[in-house]
Amino acid sequence: MTARALNSWPQSIIDKIETLSARQDALRAETQLAQTREALTRSRLGEALIVALVARAKAEAEARSVAGRAYRATGLARATPDRRNRLRRLVERLQDRRGPKGQATILAASGLWAGAGGASDLADMEAYAARGADPAAQPPAFFDQAWYLDRYPDVAASGQSPLVHYLLRGGLEGRVPHPLFDHGPYLGQHAPEMGALGLTALEHFIRLGGPRGAAIHPLFQLDHYLIQAPELFETGEIPFLHYLREGAARGLNPHPLFLTDYYRAQAGLGPGDEPLLHYLTQGSAAGLRPHPLFDPAWYRDAYPDVPAAGLDPLVHFVLDRGEGGFSPGPWLDARTYFARRGSDRLPGLDALSDYLQGGAWTVGEPSPGFQAAAYLAAHPELAAEGLTPLERWARLGVAS
Template sequence: MKHFISRMIRTVGKKPEKSQVANNADVSNPAIDKKALERSVIVKNFDANYYLSTNPDVAQIGHDPLEHFLQYGWREGRNPNSWFRIKYYLDKNKDFLENDINPFFDYLIKREHITEDDRDEVADTPGPDKDDAIRSVVASHFDAAYYLARNGDVAESGVDPLDHFLEYGWREMRNPTDWFDIDEFLKTRPDVAYAGVNPFYHYLLERQQYQANDATDARPTGAPASADAAALSFQRSKIEPYFDREYYLKTYADIASAGVDPLAHFVAQGWQEGRNPTAQFDVREYLRLNPDVKSAGVNPFYHYVVVGKSEGRQTKSEHFVESKIIASARSMGARAAQDLSGASHRVALKPGILDEYVRRLIPGSRTQVIISLSHDDYTGNYGGIQNCIGQEQRASNSMGVSYVHLSPSRPTLYFDPDHGRKEALVTIVIDGDRIGHAKESDLVACLSKRISGSSIDNRLIIHSFLGFSLDFITALHETIRPRNSSIWIHDCSTLCTNYALLRNDIEFCWAPKLESASCTVCVYGSERGEHLKAMRRLFEMLKPDVIFPSETMRDFWIKKSNFTVGSLSVSPHARPLFGDRFRSRDVGRPAKVAFVGMASAHKGWHVFQELAETCRRDPRYSFFHFATSPSEPTPAIHFVPTTVTSQNSLAMITALIEHDIDMVVQWSLCFETFSFSTLEAVLAGTYIIGRRDSGNAAKMVEDYQSGILLDSKKDLVKFFSSGSAYEKLRIYRSRSIPVGSIELTGPEFSSYIER
């Protein structure tokens, strides 16, 4: 019970000497300034009556209680009020005495500057001493004669025995009666021990509830039969002001569908299942950081509310979310195996039916065919690559060229470099029409019949090889023998199995040398060597023209690759069209801040979530997410369903303008090859806060002078919490900010399609 053992009552007080410069202070003296500041901060929270009643030695000498506390009291472990425990704070900060740091001042300063979200999460919690109520309950059962007889030091001091028990006695394991043993009670009730509440008072409350429910008036000799229920009820009463019902129900759909009370569920079993009471408090992380709480088997949120916060306990490590991402990182091969194990079953077309489909959809009149590969079916999925393929298909068809698109029927993000793998199925789309799935061998045989030996001129375009194997692409190439081949560099999958080049899914690694320490510590390092060997074989076989969506990506890729290539070209996916419309110069309050696109870690979604939760109660900002699909629900972020397709390329720009979004956070952790979301944010006239090393995204922010680039998550949170974001927005909007539209662009076919 070391947390609750307090100092012995003092009988000798110290009277601080008056400063000789008190009436003529030298304001240039930093020591004097510091003391004056301490006094001005502490006086608002100092309880003089409490201090004198709990320190009779100070009262006897007639000295000003605040001055005594500032000069001596805190160093002696004397508490400034009923809810702050000096000793706890000093125990957590061993250097405070040595460095002359008043713990109460330090606590108040930190509390004053914490974010509104932290303040709301768990407000400064009063200690257990609700003086009048506690005194009234305890007094009716307290045995003063017994207490004085067993505690001679208290009798000699002349202090009221009940006052002594309420402030010191119970913490020192001094029993209030001959029938209640504090130590034995706390051994059976660790939740009460960690709560830091008077155990006798807590017991009496439980007894009252038990009697009210069961009309029992037996003399107590131990905890009542309903102690567990009463304990949960007590915990609930402490937790309830800080529990986020909306968050709990949105996060745990099974609880919402069951119709049970979320708080009751959390208190009874939710915390033991690792469910979190708020978006800011992580049960497992608190237990990891505080093993004593874990050992005691106490509800961690209850512990934090009643005592952990005042003790200065951490709820999360500084890089908690990043640590979770790193811990869950797995090699791409392992991820693919898991994806395939849970994928839906697909049925392959019979070879005869497949032949008939291909014959009808690629008629004899067609003399040119493009065969393209990507990681998924572009007709049923949405994104930048899918839009690019759609544009490519329509441009080809307009020139009389057939467009055959192939993708893995069970998509993964892994390129298999090995031979002898189990044959997979391929999804086939011809000129935008999805015809079904086929075995790889059946598809190769079908295309061989239709294309090989004919007058058809064909081209191979690879947008992504993820989900395919080197064996399949080799067999396909040998069968169709394309006039030329092209590879789009939409991501970094040519440089590593991790297409985003994120070391352990959290930090852009800049494609180091294979033997580097960076690869050694990364979960993708062990498979990168074989992957690069397969890439070299692929490029040597295809000798492809390489197409980049931006100059930024071209320059980076040239530095980091050494493959056999044909030509190099840049073909942006889209270009801006600015008109004569402008954003209003007025900035609302709160300013609306958005995340645009898929809620994934490599796009920085977790950073945006943390920012939104940190600033959740800041009246200057409100937060939004615009995407096709929402992430896990959070009250801090409002989701707006928005889907961009090649047929509706203005959907995102329109949505941002219609919802009057002021700022967009573009915090991609990877090196963006072409950032649609950044271009859309520019064209919607928003102020963009971007990450400096985000490739083409950062380049757009600079080129269009549409925002600011920051280096770290810490800088981002500070930028908002300090108010700089709001002020920069006001300055940005004080000038005329144009809005516009986006034009999707396709590759220039004239260089490799003969009309």
């Protein structure tokens, strides 16, 4: 029997069956065609999105580079050179014998005191010096009073004000003024100039190194921080000190692999708590992650020689710069990733930093079994969220 036209009303059961069957076949064909068109459209949109994301990553990298170069190029204008020769040191020893009033003069000349300015500062310095080895007498300086006294018990026993001790003796003896001052590498880089000027490491950093953009800690990346706080080009404040003073509270990130707000939420920190210091002194050992894709507990288990060397896992990973093929966690296999990244790999970067700075959009399978393009196609909102596919996957803890 010849089937009726699809839009005609059937007159018998057989006619109805034939018509319904024809309609089903037609709808199936239309559905398949629509799915094919949707797949093609999604594929084209995905390709266009990846091109845009690659361009964005390159633009961000260029912005960081330009900011860093500009800051370093103008560093000489911000620097405040000083010299502590033998005569000045002799005068300082005499001033020290005068007690708090003379010690305040030493503090004022150092340039370390970040007070309000004016005569009140000298009075505050004298009051500070009079409190001696009081752990609670924290000066307005890049100097951790309580930490210094705990690290150097002989200073506590002497009863002398710790910052005065550092200026007169501690700095010359190589003592560290703050737990976030990566002292050894800084000395190695600036020792000749420090020796020529007679400055301690902290004085050199405050007067010369910091204004010129010198590295202070492996987990503080100047270029990355500057694009988050462009006002520093106008204020002239040392970026690392800005981070300690207000940047951390604002949620600014000191390094691409340390996300301040992400870590703060894990650790349950309040606005006044400094997250980077907390991570290095407590959080890392407790297995708290500084970034969704970096797992310090996993890293210690995977590379047992790292804790034996006395290095924090993230510090070790960053300093290795990808040379050892270390992976940041179970989500990204560094050797597999670098092999697939090929010649596009950015020089001097670890696998995770490279992934976050463009590799996420050019390596189709950054980790075995994880198809980045498919994940991006399923979650195009990643582009607006500023997340990479692996980062979103790790945040959710699932691969869906």
